Amino acid sequence: MAEAAILRNAVEATERIARGGRNLLAGIFVAIALAFAVFAGMTGDTFFFRLATEALIFAGLALSVDLLLGYTGLLSLGQALFFGFGAYVSGLVLKNVAPSFWAAIGITLAATLLVGTIAGIISIRARGVYFALITFGLAQVAFKVVFNTREIGGSDGIIGIPQIRAEFGLFSVDTQSPAGFFLLTLAFMMLLYAGCAYLVQTPAGRLLVAIRTNESRVPFLGYSPWRAKLFAFVAAAVVAALSGSLYPMLRGLVSPELLAFQISGNAVIMVVIGGVGTLAGAFYGSAILTMLKSVIGTFTEYHLIVIGALFMLSVIFFPKGLAGYALPRLERWVARRRGRA
């Protein structure tokens, strides 16, 4: 009994340190983002504010990919399906129902719970690479359906989505204000991050890690891998769709390209470069990829060659990604500080 308690204490201490490291990494990201906001705000810039806001929105999509890949071991090649779904629902609500932030978020959430469950039941029947191919196919088909449905704008998408004020009781944020909407998006994404970080340390979240490690053994412990995987799939769908729901507020339009394979692929690249299974890595990956595209884009329009090469090098030589190398160092730092306190 005493030995079990000691073991339990040791495991909990390690987990606390790992959580501390992860949250520190996210904290550093927020600090960098705020420093950027102060700098960009002082120079009165709009373009880079918008670009950085877009990077944050896509980081939310990458976060959902990491929740599936890094914690459940499911590689989704079609996560843009939910991102685009969220963007379309939010855009339609803002344009046709009510120009309200909360209505857009709320209806997107409800609709994604339904669509995510249906897509999840279809996808999680498949294991391993089959799952990757099924999600790839589902997203491709959704893309083609949206592209060819004239009622929701077909290949043009929906344009002229009104700018709104997001009401928060004491204050409100105009989505047209570059700095205001950047900060709102940053806060929103950190909430999504906190939600995911909380989720993975609940008993249900631990079950996901167990499935990634050895799915066949999970039923012998009395748990249903099917239910846990469906739960992870729907949670990831919600994270992706909520991120997508901010997109029309930023750009005032949605287009079928939001569901395209390129978006799903980019999210996977962000996660791999940022660090699989770290959650916070998704934000760094998105920031790096957006910066690279913007910098290389000024020299050549063929930026995919560079990004693709970088991605392959990172798969071969740095499979843990940026966060995978930063985290052990941060964890040592957290452990030392805890030890002193």
Next chain:
Amino acid sequence: MNELIETLQFVYAPQVVNGLAIGVAVILMALGLTIIFGLLDVINMAHGEFYALGAYLGITLVAKGVSFWVCLALVPVVMAGIGYATERMLIQRVFHTKDRHILTLLLTFGLAIIAEDVFKLAYGPNPYKPDSPIPGASELLGVILPNYRLFLIAAGTAIIVAVWIVVYRTSLGAMVRAAAFDRHMASSLGVPVERVYAGTFAFGVALAGLSGVLLAPIYSVFPTMGKDFILMAFSVVIVGGMGSIKGAVIAGLVLTQIQSISSLYISPVWSDPLVFGIMVLFLMVRPQGLAGRLGHG
């Protein structure tokens, strides 16, 4: 009664033939994918780009004055070399890690994005439409059919049969199947497993390149041509059973016929969703696909 025969003859028959032409090309693609998966457990996300590369090599050689028939032999040889190098230099680097399924998929995905931009850089974004090497049409039972499509069906069928003979009726094929069934056992019996792996990958890539050359005169050649085609090939491989040659042939014929005939009734843009919907339904009933994988029956 006459009306029925006429409908069959003039409405359905041309669609069936068109579907067959596309079908054999899809099967060639799917065979490459499924053999690579069956032996190496690798999902080659760059397969569509290898198909496009084959088509681009073909039109480049034709533009340089090489005859189409020489290209048909030359391009697969060049593509096999590229495939061999890809396997040795890229796939092998992550092949022995724990997450090789996902890592190899990611690597080939990276290769696919690079390739697409390289095509754009080298050839521009506009489509090329090469001349048909066999112009004209023949009348068959009163129906007029383009000669090139008839040739495509004959040549494709011959290649599919040849692949089947190589895999199931030669000692080389026996080595491949042995390596797919149990690589350690095969290795201890003297099968050069490493070279069989690279060779099989090269073979699959060569098939993709060959279908690129064959299909270039029917569809145009453009940088994203691989991506548009790969979904169909993936569907065929999944329905047929990953790693199954027989399954790929059956699924390839059935799915392309469904696509071709349904386009008589619904707009062709909806045929992809239809085929994919059928794939999903099929997968719900039989997740392992039609037939077992390479080396297992």
